[in-house]
Amino acid sequence: MIDLHVHSTASDGSESPAAVVRMAAAAGISSLALTDHDTQAGIAEARAEASKVGLELIPGTELSLQWDQGAMHLVVLFLEPGPGPLQDRLAALRIGRTDRNSRIIARLDELGVPITEEELSKQAGGESVGRPHIAAVMVRRGYVETIYEAFDRYLALGKPGYMSRLRLSPEEAIGLARDSGAVPIVAHPHTLGLNNSEEVAATLRRLAGAGLAGIECYYPLYSPLEREGYAALAQRFGLKPSGGSDFHGAYKPDVELGVGRGNLSVPDHLLDALRPA
Numbered sequence: 001m002i003d004l005h006v007h008s009t010a011s012d013g014s015e016s017p018a019a020v021v022r023m024a025a026a027a028g029i030s031s032l033a034l035t036d037h038d039t040q041a042g043i044a045e046a047r048a049e050a051s052k053v054g055l056e057l058i059p060g061t062e063l064s065l066q067w068d069q070g071a072m073h074l075v076v077l078f079l080e081p082g083p084g085p086l087q088d089r090l091a092a093l094r095i096g097r098t099d100r101n102s103r104i105i106a107r108l109d110e111l112g113v114p115i116t117e118e119e120l121s122k123q124a125g126g127e128s129v130g131r132p133h134i135a136a137v138m139v140r141r142g143y144v145e146t147i148y149e150a151f152d153r154y155l156a157l158g159k160p161g162y163m164s165r166l167r168l169s170p171e172e173a174i175g176l177a178r179d180s181g182a183v184p185i186v187a188h189p190h191t192l193g194l195n196n197s198e199e200v201a202a203t204l205r206r207l208a209g210a211g212l213a214g215i216e217c218y219y220p221l222y223s224p225l226e227r228e229g230y231a232a233l234a235q236r237f238g239l240k241p242s243g244g245s246d247f248h249g250a251y252k253p254d255v256e257l258g259v260g261r262g263n264l265s266v267p268d269h270l271l272d273a274l275r276p277a
């Protein structure tokens, strides 16, 4: 079993990079990609633990891209930490988060559900602070029962506490990933907000033309039929299938490493095709 999409306390996961690696090894995962949002701060710790427990750690990140119809996220695999074309842009994206988070806090104040910057940075712990941390503070304050409720009522796209933030265009992000020797993959394609097969085809043609390497065909809650549909689309546009749980620990309490919501199993052989040349 492999898992190519996982978050830690370096971004909006609840478990430390070392803990995620230990949990993955215990779950029988042989290769694990750490893909924290807009940061690679967890990679060194995860790698050190991976070499102890005998697991392959694939360094990565996840980016949110400019896309008006829905959420387009790019999982970037085999991105080596350190200087590089994409690596050098991550700090600006994190500053964009800080700016966005302040605007969300101001809006929550107007909505009568105030939280403070101090509570938020304490909740997050790391350098990449996001909406799940805001949601967790709202749960602590008693405004909502669950993180999901905080998104449904306040933080999701279209809800009163939603604020946009600095994002790269798909072409720019894919180009930077390729120039960094990494492997860009469209994450959880159901969130793209595409309405019909023409829109799907036009989008994948555009992204493949920009140098996209793959799409996530294996993701929690995808039925065998959906998985096969995405795999057929991947093949049609010369893209490779990928997959992962999008594990966030307590921030997504129903999603487990490797198996997702119970029905996920990403085949090992996908990784051979995804490795950079």
Ligand code: AMP
Residues within 6 Å of the ligand: 012, 037, 064, 129, 130, 131, 132, 147, 148, 151, 152, 156, 248
């Ligand atoms: P951000 O990157 O700070 O804008 O927050 C995006 C993150 O919030 C995603 O990576 C998920 O972890 C989480 N998220 C987005 N939408 C939802 C939702 N509807 N319910 C729960 N978590 C969500």
Ligand code: FE
Residues within 6 Å of the ligand: 007, 012, 037, 132, 248
């Ligand atoms: Fe996340």
Ligand code: FE
Residues within 6 Å of the ligand: 062, 073, 187, 188
């Ligand atoms: Fe995502």
Ligand code: ZN
Residues within 6 Å of the ligand: 005, 006, 007, 062, 246
């Ligand atoms: Zn993710």
